[in-house]
Amino acid sequence: xxxxxxxxxxxxxxxxxxxxxVGISFRGVRALDGISFDxxxxxxxxxxxxxxxxxxxxxxxxxxxxxxxxxxxxAGSPIRHLRAHxxxxxxxxRTFQTPTLLDDEDVFANVLVGTHxxxxxGFTGVLIGTPRARREERExxxxxxxxxxxxxxxxxxxRPAGALAHADRRRVEIARALAAQPRILMLDEPAAGLSxxxxxxxxxxxxxxxQATGMTSLLVEHDVAxxxxxxxxxxxxxxxxxxAVGEPRAVRENPAVIAAYLGADAExxx
Amino acid sequence: xxxxxxxxxxxxxxxxVYAALALALGVVFQGTGMLNLSQGELAVVAAYIxxxxxxxxxxxxxxxxxxxxxxxxLGAVIYHGVxxxxxxHREDSLMTLGVTLLLGLNAIVSMVWGTDPRAFPSPFGTWVxxxxxxxxxxxxxxxxxxxxxxxxxxxxxFTRTTFGLRLRAVAQNPRSAAYLGLRxxxxxxxxWAAACAVGAVAGIVxxxxxxxxxxxxxxxxxxxxAAANIGGISSRVGVVVGGLLIGLxxxxxxxxxxxxxxxxxxxxxxxxxxAVILVKPAGLFGRESVVRA
Numbered sequence: 001x002x003x004x005x006x007x008x009x010x011x012x013x014x015x016x017x018x019x020x021x022v023g024i025s026f027r028g029v030r031a032l033d034g035i036s037f038d039x040x041x042x043x044x045x046x047x048x049x050x051x052x053x054x055x056x057x058x059x060x061x062x063x064x065x066x067x068x069x070x071x072x073x074x075a076g077s078p079i080r081h082l083r084a085h086x087x088x089x090x091x092x093x094r095t096f097q098t099p100t101l102l103d104d105e106d107v108f109a110n111v112l113v114g115t116h117x118x119x120x121x122g123f124t125g126v127l128i129g130t131p132r133a134r135r136e137e138r139e140x141x142x143x144x145x146x147x148x149x150x151x152x153x154x155x156x157x158x159r160p161a162g163a164l165a166h167a168d169r170r171r172v173e174i175a176r177a178l179a180a181q182p183r184i185l186m187l188d189e190p191a192a193g194l195s196x197x198x199x200x201x202x203x204x205x206x207x208x209x210x211q212a213t214g215m216t217s218l219l220v221e222h223d224v225a226x227x228x229x230x231x232x233x234x235x236x237x238x239x240x241x242x243x244a245v246g247e248p249r250a251v252r253e254n255p256a257v258i259a260a261y262l263g264a265d266a267e268x269x270x
Numbered sequence: 271x272x273x274x275x276x277x278x279x280x281x282x283x284x285x286x287v288y289a290a291l292a293l294a295l296g297v298v299f300q301g302t303g304m305l306n307l308s309q310g311e312l313a314v315v316a317a318y319i320x321x322x323x324x325x326x327x328x329x330x331x332x333x334x335x336x337x338x339x340x341x342x343x344l345g346a347v348i349y350h351g352v353x354x355x356x357x358x359h360r361e362d363s364l365m366t367l368g369v370t371l372l373l374g375l376n377a378i379v380s381m382v383w384g385t386d387p388r389a390f391p392s393p394f395g396t397w398v399x400x401x402x403x404x405x406x407x408x409x410x411x412x413x414x415x416x417x418x419x420x421x422x423x424x425x426x427x428f429t430r431t432t433f434g435l436r437l438r439a440v441a442q443n444p445r446s447a448a449y450l451g452l453r454x455x456x457x458x459x460x461x462w463a464a465a466c467a468v469g470a471v472a473g474i475v476x477x478x479x480x481x482x483x484x485x486x487x488x489x490x491x492x493x494x495x496a497a498a499n500i501g502g503i504s505s506r507v508g509v510v511v512g513g514l515l516i517g518l519x520x521x522x523x524x525x526x527x528x529x530x531x532x533x534x535x536x537x538x539x540x541x542x543x544x545a546v547i548l549v550k551p552a553g554l555f556g557r558e559s560v561v562r563a
Contacts, residue, residue: 063449088451100446102439104557113439117451123460126433137432180450 014076016041016184016216021070022061030240031057032068037235037245039184042210044203044217046231048224050261053237055220056097059186062218063087063094075183088117091183097192099173103162107172110161111148114176115140140179147175150205166193174202178209185210186218191226199223203230224262228252236261272403277521283410285517286417290472291487291494292501292509293421297465299503301441301458302349303358308371310491312466313473314484315375316341318383320474321390321482330393338470345466346459353462354455358444379484390477413475420471421510424464428506437461489533493520496539500546502556511555516542 015038022035032054039045047055061068064084071080079087093114101110119140121133148154151171156164161172170190177185185206191199203226206217221227227234227248234251236243238260244251251257291309298306306312316337323333348371356363394412398405428434440447440457448454473487480486493516501512516539524535546553 065445084445084448085451085453088449094449100443102442102446104442105435105438109435113435113447113452114450116436123456126431126436127460129431129433133432140432176450 014041015039015073016075017062017218018073018076019058019062019070020073022058022072023069024057024061024066032061033240035070035237035240035242037242039216039218040233042214042216043232044207044210044219044230045233045235046219046221046227047235047237048221048227048261049237049243052239053261054240055237056188057240058237059094059188059218059220063092063186088180091117092186093117093177093180093182093184094186095170095173095177095188095190097189099166099169101161101164101169101172101176103160105161106158107153107161107164108144108148108157110172111175111179112140112144114179115143115181117180117182143181144175144179147178148172150178150209151175151202167195167198170194171202174206178206181213182215184216184218186220188220189222190219191221191223199226274522276404277525278518279404279406280410281518281521282514283406283414283517284521285497285514286414287472287476287490287513288493288497288516289510289513290417290421290468290475291490292497292503292513293424293506294465294469294472295494295498296503296506296509297441297461297468299498301444301461302353302364303361304353304356304364305368305495305503306371306465307365307368307491308375309465309469309494310473310487311372311375311379311484312341312345313469313476313487313490314379315344315473316466316470317390317473317477317482317486318379321388321477322383324391330391334393334474337474338467341470342463342467345462345464349459349462350455354458376484383484385484387481387483390482392478393474409478417471417475420468424468425506427464437464489536492536493517493539496543498553499543500553502553504557505553505555508553508555512553 017039019038020036022032023030024032035058047058049055057066060066062072064082064087068080071078073079074090074092079090082090102113119136121130121136125133145154148157151174153168153171153175156168161169164172170193174187174190187206190202194202207230209215210217219227219231231248233246234248235245236251236254236257243260244254244257252262291313294309295306298304298309319340320333320337323336324330328336352367356367358364392409392412394408397408399408399411428438436452437457437460439450440452440454441461444454444458447457472490476490477486494513497512497516498509499512500515501508501510503509519538519542520535523538524531530537
């Protein structure tokens with residue numbers, strides 16, 4: 001799908017993220033090719049597609065892991081020139097397929113460190129502990145407690161993150177991402193390793209947070225039924241190219257999407 | 271019995287220097303995956319800077335403060351100028367870099383200040399205290415107090431402050447920390463600066479006894495490496511305990527086993543390393559693996 005065609009098929013006023021001809025190659029293999037679509041402000045947008053479609057690669061481009069072709073805009077501002085830590089400070093938070101926690105630290109410290117994205121005290125101020133730094137630290141601790149409680153892990157606050165079960169590690173990672181108070185939260189297969197109830201609770205928590213703060217969620221997920229229940233906007237990738245983008249009903253009925261990805265499942269989720 | 275207690279005390283006093291140097295090794299290793307073989311030479315540079323300041327008429331304590339700050343800056347510059355360009359998984363390149371820095375700093379110190387040993391004034395005076403027959407010099411007591419205070423400050427900063435939490439976050443996983451908005455390079459530079467400041471204190475405490483020379487910290491570095499292996503380089507507590515153990519072992523072994531006194535007592539350190547490697551390869555306090563990028 002060309003950039004122009006993609007834009008024609010969606011009507012997204014003031015998108016939070018705009019992808020414009022985003023591409024990347026690895027040793028001659030085209031992993032993403034001319035990806036252009038808008039992510040609407042608020043709600044949940046899902047990126048789906050078969051294995052190897054380029055979903056996680058797209059996340060890596062947006063979060064600044066990979067240097068990519070094309071441009072990405074966050075709330076109208078180009079971010080291609082920004083490095084990963086700068087994109088985080090600009091309001092992009094993410095989780096990974098396998099949670100990347102600080103295993104030696106306790107659960108509370110893991111969530112607290114997520115608040116760095118919005119604190120404004122500089123390196124020197126934090127080192128010498130200025131009044132502003134101490135005030136921000138108190139706020140940061142309140143925010144961290146709030147999100148730790150929201151994911152139901154306040155009772156495990158003192159436990160080392162490395163000792164947690166997979167589902168709890170996933171919750172801590174999401175609490176940490178929410179503590180960053182991001183404008184866009186990217187969740188890479190958040191339901192992986194969780195039961196149906198656990199993943200529903202997690203997604204509901206993220207949706208509530210989005211409704212309360214205006215945060216947008218961008219979701220990569222293989223559980224098509226979960227995606228159809230959750231997302232208000234869906235982009236479909238296949239072999240590094242954009243196959244379709246739009247509302248769930250339109251995507252579900254798209255013959256190209258059915259042929260490449262949904263197949264017989266389309267009937268199940270319809 | 272008094273003689274034995276005296277040897278134990280002397281061993282612990284020496285072990286404090288090993289502990290400080292081992293702590294510096296551990297901080298750098300956790301952050302960048304580099305076993306910084308130049309840590310001893312960096313301590314030598316600090317001692318020479320303090321000495322040069324005293325020669326210029328600056329009182330000893332301000333001279334020591336200048337040397338510690340200069341070492342911290344030098345550490346940050348070395349990380350930012352060289353180390354950050356080597357990926358943490360390139361252990362071979364990091365090892366080569368450590369040796370290169372060791373040789374380079376040694377050569378620079380020799381060129382600037384010469385190779386003849388020089389007398390370094392003790393900042394703690396020259397009095398001797400007696401406690402029930404146990405003899406402790408002011409240099410020993412002051413050295414322990416200075417190194418202890420430095421390690422205490424480091425412990426508080428590392429474990430009780432936001433600064434320390436961010437430093438630990440970057441040290442454990444620089445890539446993950448970047449996604450939280452932490453500028454890894456800046457924080458790892460701070461880690462190197464902190465390590466070099468601790469190493470500087472070790473050098474300044476060792477200099478009055480060992481005599482200031484470019485090779486002054488060669489044996490202490492070997493002892494610190496042994497301490498890091500014994501305690502577990504991934505554990506800040508472990509490296510300190512390892513340093514004290516090495517100090518004890520070498521002092522007691524050197525005194526009571528004939529023919530292994532003086533610098534030959536290093537053999538006890540390495541016997542202990544081998545024993546720990548056979549029983550607990552990660553060290554007494556270490557984890558089986560260190561998470562880093």
